[in-house]
């Protein structure tokens with residue numbers, strides 16, 4: 001919040017103007033004086049007053065007309081009307097014109113001080129209340145935006161919130177390149193040309209470089225220019241900007257920039273706190289999400305490489321996990337599930353046959369039908385897949401359900417438990433559809449690969465018996481056309 005309240009005094013008589021100005025300055029207000037409407041509007045164009053003490057008569061019109069003009073520009077402005085009329089008439093005029101109070105001429109300095117003091121107390125109280133309400137509302141939005149588990153959506157959400165809350169023309173997010181800490185990447189921008197996004201800037205360059213070095217933010221506005229003489233600014237005197245660092249574990253990981261160009265009101269120190277809340281929460285969210293994505297990536301690599309290992313040497317199974325994983329993802333993405341759940345289902349589809357490594361090769365490659373005993377062994381593979389992946393039995397949810405139940409049949413009769421319909425976990429039902437399509441479209445020793453059209457017919461035949469009918473429909477209409 002601004003340290004001092006800004007008071008505009010408009011009065012056509014120079015002497016009265018001074019009589020009002022001097023005590024107000026002694027009270028600690030920042031005072032702007034004017035003798036006409038034109039002068040008052042010009043002097044408050046860049047920075048609005050908090051309180052306007054306006055004479056009824058000005059050189060080029062009335063204080064009431066000036067107040068209306070100012071109020072349109074600064075809706076929170078409080079007004080005191082100076083009137084030559086009686087107290088009763090003055091009160092009526094002030095109230096009907098939207099003034100907060102009035103001073104009837106001739107007034108004493110004590111009256112002036114007392115009324116101004118009361119106005120200032122009211123203003124400060126209102127500002128504090130408005131501010132805490134604004135911050136509470138803004139913080140709620142920050143929590144919503146930073147809950148995203150999608151990196152691009154998170155970054156776009158941060159800048160779109162910053163631009164909206166900052167009533168700004170431009171908001172941008174620069175992140176230190178994790179692979180090359182000597183440069184920023186413009187990760188997201190709202191209000192800038194599209195081709196600037198992904199542009200690279202050295203972390204030592206310009207204002208951003210200084211913020212990176214110092215680890216503290218910067219407000220560039222007419223009222224702060226005096227303090228910024230040492231900064232490498234290319235500021236023409238128009239607009240205002242707030243640049244704040246995103247800090248994680250004591251290191252600057254990025255910068256949030258908010259710029260007002262067309263907004264006549266410059267950003268003020270009071271804007272600092274809410275945006276610091278945003279950058280603090282954004283830093284936490286970005287760091288956490290990056291760690292999660294990295295862990296997911298490492299998990300993916302581990303799962304895929306083991307799947308390739310289990311498929312090695314078996315031409316019929318080679319590449320199955322990868323293909324099924326992709327088809328499973330395509331179907332799971334359509335099932336309106338949280339992204340974490342989709343990831344687990346895809347991992348389940350890759351790991352579902354890990355247990356095949358425990359089945360002797362002569363059974364897997366047997367050219368004749370399997371004996372009952374051999375079948376019993378094959379049916380153990382979902383359980384073995386889980387044992388290999390998770391010997392402690394810690395895995396739960398879609399990952400476990402998808403692996404353990406991927407051979408259940410929608411109409412019953414599958415294994416290991418012979419579950420039916422929605423008793424079968426959704427993850428397993430999704431994998432089953434994707435897996436069946438992959439198997440149908442691959443060649444087998446006893447038949448050639450089916451075309452997509454033939455595979456669709458077969459899927460529809462199996463729908464309800466082996467496969468979940470809703471998921472099959474979704475797969476046939478939405479996934480297969482994209483394959």
Ligand SMILES: [Fe+2]
Pocket residue numbers: 352353381406407
């Ligand atoms: Fe299997």
